[in-house]
Amino acid sequence: MSTLVQAGGYNLVFDAGRGAVIRLTQAGIPLGKVDGVFLTHYHSDHVNGLSDMWMTGYIPAFGGRQGDFNVYGPTGVLALVEGLKIAHADDIRVRVADGELKKDTTNIVAHEFPAEGGVVFNQNGVVVTAFKVEHDHHGAIQPALGYRVDYAGRSVVISGDTIPTANVLKCGKGVDLLIHEVAEFQDIHAVQQVYAHHTNPREAGEIFNQTKPKMAVYSHIVNGVSSKIIGIPDEVLIQRTKVNYQGPLVVGRDLMSFLLTPTKIETYTP
Template structure:
């Protein structure tokens, strides 16, 4: 699975920089240019039952917004999407199960996990999500663990089962665990298109380009639709035509971003070639015109060796090419979507 073309640069749109910690919606923006950023710390355990969810068609919570860098502030990349009673998780980076527990979402109630690709920072929380979900006192899952994605999902499933076979055998013998709850059901798809359609919730998988040479293959993104509301999750990608195709007029477009204090460092050139910088992302937002654009999988440093690029600078650089609503994601930030209205809540605890 590979796309060989890239998105060219478009015109420049200037915008003022304004960050706020308050909640906002696209109908009542919290700042002049619609840019929102928040920092989270010890959010309420029942965040998932916030009042905004009652009126929303789709609720999205950023479980982890970070990079491979181990961080207590930004966990590994993972996103929870809730629609019509379903709990869907996209990527399972470091700490995903911890964030779900903070939300008060029982880990055993996850209806499916969707992988964008197989870099470790997108799957290193997968075993924990699966294993904790089948422990009756912690997860209480009924039936198997459903894993979705491009070719390679079955191999990951087989590897997890082999690695943790002893744990499963012991719990079956010692705790009367039902072996079926420890099973993993892989759903592997070669072609892009709708790969999940249940209770009027549709998930469409599409190819993206994570590197120029095609070595990182497969790499995909996802669009989730329910009723008149929609979300697109880019996955890890360079500017890719499919983001424009599937992201046109989407309500919430969650895109990765990468930039650094000193972009000339030789060690960073490979990173830049594998990701989307703020100006490029702004161009994508300008062409797709989402009701809300949001950043997650924020790659901007590896302290202390490589200092973090300030979030304000990422926003400033995005504003060179985009002047619409923009949110810089933080862990446990929630989006409540009803058609073209997107309410953003950043919980400071």
């Protein structure tokens, strides 16, 4: 799971799951030009591409980063980053010794903030605000965050992994682009453990109906988990959402992109 937001000349990446480096490369983004990674929570599918993004970005042939690799996250990101430094110290040591790179291009910096969130990035008119969400009904999965990005009068909200949460309604009200997670199966009574940690399309429809984004987008789509637990086609996912929402809705795909202009949102599908 990973989402790129480009604003004000910055490349900001939200979460760094498996395949993030491959997709960024396919999208034409030099890994050395990633200006910050913002983590929603610490489940493995949101962080297991982080080391790849950091290390591939400092190799001259693949990224050629100049300066720090900045990682933003709630309580826990300092420990995560320190662990990566320890785990991969030998990679840096041998590459520096071999003359492949300079050590000062390998630095990784953690920017830790409280689990309640707030403004966590504010540079040249680009404002990133973190807000608390609920990944389960019992508060076991903490911290868990969503993010809102504002720039030049346009806005994007990324829900993070969450059940229906008041903060998404608050931060998503009237947003240009609302990117929300979703989970659904052919049998809506299947895998209640999954439903207890995510938002189903009927619930998402209610959220979209209340926030009224210019465009709603599904991402982090949990749609079937095996041959025995069957998912549904995109058209059915949209139909089940439209029980409660009739506005613009797109089911996200890898490398899909959206251009926010003053008058409209343009969608590009590879």
